[in-house]
Amino acid sequence: MKTRAVRLYGKNDLRLESFELPPITDDEVLVSVIVDSMCMSSLKLVNQGENHKKTPPDLKNNPIVIGHECCGDILQVGKNWQHKFKKGQKYVIQANLQLTNSPYCVGYSYPNTGGCATYMIVNHDVLQQDCLIPYDGKTYFEGALIEPLSCVIGAFNASYHLKPNSYDHIMGIKPNGELLILGGTGPMGMLAIDYALGGAIKPKKVVVTGRNKEKIAHLKTLYQSHNGVELEFVDISESADQLSLLKIKSSKNCFDDIFIFLPSKELIHLASQLLAFDGCLNFFAGPQDKNFEAEINFYDVHYNFTHIVGTSGGNTDDMRLAVKLIESGKVEVAKIVSHIMGIDQASDITQRQDKIRGGKKLVYTHKQFALKSLESLTDSSDDVALKKILNKSHNIWSKEAEDFVLNNFPDIES
Missing domain, CATH: 3.90.180.10 (Medium-chain alcohol dehydrogenases, catalytic domain)
Structure with missing residues (x-):
């Protein structure tokens, strides 16, 4: 043929x-x-x-x-x-x-x-x-669009937290926690918003940052607080102090889970400063530069049990879950x-x-x-x-x- x-x-x-x-x-x-x-x-x-x-x-x-x-x-x-x-x-x-x-x-x-x-x-x-x-x-x-959704599901599944007073991992974002999505106004960030609102493990609050006012305004018409999850979009385009701006968006001035959707050294450093105790930084954006490096607070890694993870694509289980979510209309x-x-x-x-x-x-x-x-x-x-x-x-x-x-x-x- x-x-x-x-x-x-x-x-x-x-x-x-x-x-x-x-x-x-x-x-x-x-x-x-x-x-x-x-x-x-x-x-x-x-x-x-x-x-x-x-x-x-x-x-x-x-x-x-x-x-x-x-x-x-x-x-x-x-x-x-x-x-x-x-x-x-x-x-x-x-x-x-x-x-x-x-x-x-x-x-x-x-x-x-x-x-x-x-x-x-x-x-x-x-x-x-x-x-x-x-x-x-x-x-x-x-x-x-199931394959890209499966990549987001895989990232959510790869995030983890610790059981109290142990080294055992609880996989996934923190239930009823606070989630920050940095650079999340692109298509993959949008899928992450949808999955955070409709997935099995639901955070208490989701904060999404972007730099394009028109795009943020458009996303506000597409996504609203849902299923008991509070959703907020933050325009950081004119902020000289993003750290202070984002701290006040959390009830505890920090976030349990942070996803980064742009390969930016500045965003990685910012995320490192915003992690809660036992917080997980998930670097989703794949850089083209094989020597890409960024500054991370290793004091917090040592004393506050912060974690860093990254994924490249989902697996077959993630794909099958994505199929079910789309067939059912939940995402x-x-x-x-x-x-x-x-x-x-x-x-x-x-x-x-x-x-x-x-x-x-x-x-x-x-x-x-x-x-x-x-x-x-x-x-x-x-x-x-x-x-x-x-x-x-x-x-x-x-x-x-x-x-x-x-x-x-x-x-x-x-």
């Missing part, structure tokens, strides 16, 4: 190409990708090329297909997996394979297994790790979608996504159309129709909007 896919040939060398997929083996599954959600990690991958720890050598002669936040339909199942999967099922993929003695992952390492494609082969590594997961949601785009990931595009735009936008303001950018892989911001649609007939649909959902991406794109926008040429 012929596929159209975005392939990486080396540092800053992305190409949209058409090529023939080999017939699947008994240990593989052939799928159609309907939506691939663009991740900032793919920009890091492109910038680093063969220097990235998850890429194989010799990308020039053996390119890989990028994209790891995808959803679509199963088309053909190899003999060894027909007991588990069926043609016509929707699926999602846990990209973070955690293979023994290998860093390889979906969207970083394989010639035929990546989400920014019309069709791909789900290979033996994915199936053996139980990382192809059936999904029964109503939309494809929400399925494509509303549609709020983070800001742009849509056809696969013909994916190479360019992947490399410029950090310059484009907004949230998540969806690639409809079988379609060919220019990048569209949901906030600034044009007067074209298709955009006018989309505007009418989005007005029903307060400009939040929806099943009706997705169906319109799938049924009416032009298909990518083979």
